[in-house]
Amino acid sequence: MADHLLEVRDLSVEFHTAAGTVKAVQGVNWHLDRGETLAILGESGSGKSVSASAVMNLIDMPPGKITSGQILLDGKDMLKMTAEQRRQINGKRIAMIFQDPLAHLNPVYTVGWQIAEIMTTHGTPGAEAKARALALLKRVGLPEPEVAMGKYPHQFSGGQRQRLMIAMAMACKPDILIADEPTTALDVTVQAQILALMEELQHETGMGLLLITHDLGVVAEIADRVVVMNGGRIVEEGGAAEVYRNPKHPYTKKLIDAAPGKGAMPEERDRSAQPLLKVENLQLSYGAFKALKGASFNIMPGETVAVVGESGSGKSTLARAILRLEEPDGGRALYNGKDLVTMGARELYGLRRDIQMVFQDPTQSLNPRMTVFQLISEAWVIHPDILPKREWKERVGELLVKVGLSREMAQRYPHQFSGGQRQRIAIARALAMEPKLIICDEAVSALDVSIQAQVIALLEGLRREFDLSYLFIAHDLPVVKDFADRVIVMKSGQIVEEGTVRQVFENPAQPYTRALLAASLDPDPEVQARRRAERKEALPA
Amino acid sequence: MKQFIGKRAIASAVSLVGLVILVFFLSRLTGDPTDLYLPIDASQEMRDQFRELNGFNDPLIVQFGRYVADLARLDFGQSIREARPAIDVVLQGFSWTLSLAAITMTLVTIAAIVIGSLAAFNVGGVFDRITTFFSLIGASAPDFWIAIVAIVIFAVNLHWLPTSGTGTPWHWVLPVAVLFIRPFGLILQVVRGSMITALSSAYVKTAKAKGVRSRPIIFVHGLRNGMLPVITVIGDQAAGILNGAVVVETIFGFPGIGKLMIDSILQRDFAVVLAAIMVSALAIFIMNLLIDLAYALLDPRIRY
Incomplete structure (x- = not known):
């Protein structure tokens, strides 16, 4: 039997921590051949990145320990090689790119230097490395490559930085490219471009591509085969389309069921009554930069209005302007007929409890030194008229049960919870104010797919129970499709399209909306194949 | 960059002026140096002469004015101890x-x-x-x-x-x-x-x-x-x-x-x-x- 290009056999890795031994992966087997794309799919904590880190010799030992297995490159076991031999493989034969390219590029060196470095490290003379770095920047499609050579990572956009990482990884023409969540933090249209670029480069060089992801859509878009991981073990593997159509393991089934974008889109509501929030021509500038150029829309009681758009489109600014976390320059935001923009501080203070906000990152939005009880009851300290003090304990318990946690958790601190649980705490805190409108700013973006589905179901249940309205800011279109009644599409500080979910998703009027929809990834490989064909027409290279 | 250095220089100059004023008056509070420099048996005449020479007889504010005026000419005054420019x-x-x-x-x-x-x-x-x-x-x-x-x-x-x-x-x-x-x-x-x-x-x-x-x-x-x-x-x-x-x-x-x-x-x-x-x-x-x-x-x- 011919050797695979890269094969991981029976790999087990443990981490020894103060809290005990964590078995990160146990008995993992997978292989990668030239010209193929293998995806390792899993949620956080599944161990999906661990075997790739072992391939790159990036596991810190201690605390890590490889307890069994082999990693064969062209049939030779890398685990038996010296550190120096491993170093010579890294970058030259196997290259890796990561999520969050800003953190993964050195902030104090020019990108030209950083790309040239990988080549000089592996023996290319300096001048030649520099010339090739320039050619690579051209190849990955950076504008003005000569200027870009002398710039620093912070001077590029997120998508450009990932192109830089790819240019760097491709510099020594590696046989294998490992991409760990390469498009997770990027906008959908940029994500589509980056995936397309990786695919093109694969065709040019015939390299094997190992893609680590949590996103079924990314798998559907680019992978030939998929390995599904859960709890450190491989639960299923096979062709990407085959696994999606015919999942065998219950975990895979659950993952595919949880993937957003399959829900029934609601019918148009009656919108003749007085809107809860009526925003008219709202504007906000940061210095000379107009972040919000006049936005107008209504939210009816009990309605969920989603705001979608790419980063920098002004969606978060819109939320901050409505809440007056930033002072708007003009326009009106009528809450039950009263203008929030011109309201005095005292009246605004009273009204703030009606409009609550849930942020993207619950780790940062919950004070780590406060217990859950303190976090939730703080609302009643600020607004003492909501609830007398003797009822606080009981009410905190009720709220925790309502968001799917238990009463006993009130005495714990935020770090003792998982990401999904923390977001539930943030929601309970918002509910403590008995609000009418909750603004969710990317509230489910950081969560795993299955957790995301649970939190969305929770929000949906709370909406029915309390007749809440949501302003739901998101970049993830399938989630919006499942959850929202209406959609606002924003671009460069303006609303370019507004309508019911059905109108916007099925009959988008604007080219920008169409491009956005074409770029978003569907978990079904067949749908995705169709979309790719459409995209090629919609976005000519 | 130049603007940054300029701003810093101005801010530092302001604190330096404050410091000089403070130190000038505080050090005068420690008393008259005459006794430290002249022998114990020096006559009253010699003492008066020393004070007159060093300007210690003038009101403090006059001494300060003279000091600032000298400073403007980059004259930091004389060291009494070493009898040469401070x-x-x-x-x-x-x-x-x-x-x-x-x-x-x-x-x-x-x-x-x-x-x-x-x-x-x-x-x-x-x-x-x-x-x-x-x-x-x-x-x-x-x-x-x-x-x-x-x-x-x-x-x-x-x-x-x-x-x-x-x-x-x-x-x-x-x-x-x-x-x-x-x-x-x-x-x-x-x-x-x-x-x-x-x-x-x-x-x-x-x-x-x-x-x-x-x-x-x-x-x-x-x-x-x-x-x-x-x-x-x-x-x-x-x-x-x-x-x-x-x-x-x-x-x-x-x-x-x-x-x-x-x-x-x-x-x-x-x-x-x-x-x-x-x-x-x-x-x-x-x-x-x-x-x-x-x-x-x-x-x-x-x-x-």
């Missing part, structure tokens, strides 16, 4: 201290950065534990005690080095060594901490994935990022020595600005005290400016 006395002392600070801080910086970086590369290793142990001792050792013990051992008992004074390069060894210990311990700790953060960063992971060797990972990728907090502490410690390593200079009879200031205060040599304060304030201003510029030089994200 600024000459101060600059002479300052040049000694500047040399002492420059030599000490160069050695401290090189040693702390190299040893701290290597310790950070293998956290918890033998080398790391040994350096941490000694740097903690160094950072917490009282310098007057070390200075005296060092004199007893190396000068009095072993006769290897002179006890005090200046003249040969050997005279510099003990003062530099004693001044070295505390900043070294402190800066080593900062370098180690800062390098641990830098070496566990995502860009170092990228460098490893690129196949970069260990030494450039530490000294090229890690160090330049890890230096930012270190520079602040280096500047702070250097300023401490420049401001007068009073204890060490006094113990070793080293004619620097620290010893000069103590002597001038004790002798109420007002012009020298004021000139010394202005010179060290200027030195510290330049020092801080250099630190800010070093920041911008090291980190392209910082621009003024």
Whole structure:
């Protein structure tokens, strides 16, 4: 039997921590051949990145320990090689790119230097490395490559930085490219471009591509085969389309069921009554930069209005302007007929409890030194008229049960919870104010797919129970499709399209909306194949 | 950049004016230096003459006005003790201290950065534990005690080095060594901490994935990022020595600005005290400016 290009056999890795031994992966087997794309799919904590880190010799030992297995490159076991031999493989034969390219590029060196470095490290003379770095920047499609050579990572956009990482990884023409969540933090249209670029480069060089992801859509878009991981073990593997159509393991089934974008889109509501929030021509500038150029829309009681758009489109600014976390320059935001923009501080203070906000990152939005009880009851300290003090304990318990946690958790601190649980705490805190409108700013973006589905179901249940309205800011279109009644599409500080979910998703009027929809990834490989064909027409290279 | 330096200079000048006013009047509160300079049996006539000559008879505000007017002509007044321009006395002392600070801080910086970086590369290793142990001792050792013990051992008992004074390069060894210990311990700790953060960063992971060797990972990728907090502490410690390593200079009879200031205060040599304060304030201003510029030089994200 011919050797695979890269094969991981029976790999087990443990981490020894103060809290005990964590078995990160146990008995993992997978292989990668030239010209193929293998995806390792899993949620956080599944161990999906661990075997790739072992391939790159990036596991810190201690605390890590490889307890069994082999990693064969062209049939030779890398685990038996010296550190120096491993170093010579890294970058030259196997290259890796990561999520969050800003953190993964050195902030104090020019990108030209950083790309040239990988080549000089592996023996290319300096001048030649520099010339090739320039050619690579051209190849990955950076504008003005000569200027870009002398710039620093912070001077590029997120998508450009990932192109830089790819240019760097491709510099020594590696046989294998490992991409760990390469498009997770990027906008959908940029994500589509980056995936397309990786695919093109694969065709040019015939390299094997190992893609680590949590996103079924990314798998559907680019992978030939998929390995599904859960709890450190491989639960299923096979062709990407085959696994999606015919999942065998219950975990895979659950993952595919949880993937957003399959829900029934609601019918148009009656919108003749007085809107809860009526925003008219709202504007906000940061210095000379107009972040919000006049936005107008209504939210009816009990309605969920989603705001979608790419980063920098002004969606978060819109939320901050409505809440007056930033002072708007003009326009009106009528809450039950009263203008929030011109309201005095005292009246605004009273009204703030009606409009609550849930942020993207619950780790940062919950004070780590406060217990859950303190976090939730703080609302009643600020607004003492909501609830007398003797009822606080009981009410905190009720709220925790309502968001799917238990009463006993009130005495714990935020770090003792998982990401999904923390977001539930943030929601309970918002509910403590008995609000009418909750603004969710990317509230489910950081969560795993299955957790995301649970939190969305929770929000949906709370909406029915309390007749809440949501302003739901998101970049993830399938989630919006499942959850929202209406959609606002924003671009460069303006609303370019507004309508019911059905109108916007099925009959988008604007080219920008169409491009956005074409770029978003569907978990079904067949749908995705169709979309790719459409995209090629919609976005000519 | 020019605008930044200009703004800084103006802000510093304002605080310097405040400082000069404060020190001028406070030092006059310590009393009349006449008795310190004239013999006990000096006649009243001689005393009056001395006061008249030095202007101590005028109201304070007049004395201050005269001082400011002289200052405008860059005349810092006369040293009573040495009977020559105060600024000459101060600059002479300052040049000694500047040399002492420059030599000490160069050695401290090189040693702390190299040893701290290597310790950070293998956290918890033998080398790391040994350096941490000694740097903690160094950072917490009282310098007057070390200075005296060092004199007893190396000068009095072993006769290897002179006890005090200046003249040969050997005279510099003990003062530099004693001044070295505390900043070294402190800066080593900062370098180690800062390098641990830098070496566990995502860009170092990228460098490893690129196949970069260990030494450039530490000294090229890690160090330049890890230096930012270190520079602040280096500047702070250097300023401490420049401001007068009073204890060490006094113990070793080293004619620097620290010893000069103590002597001038004790002798109420007002012009020298004021000139010394202005010179060290200027030195510290330049020092801080250099630190800010070093920041911008090291980190392209910082621009003024």
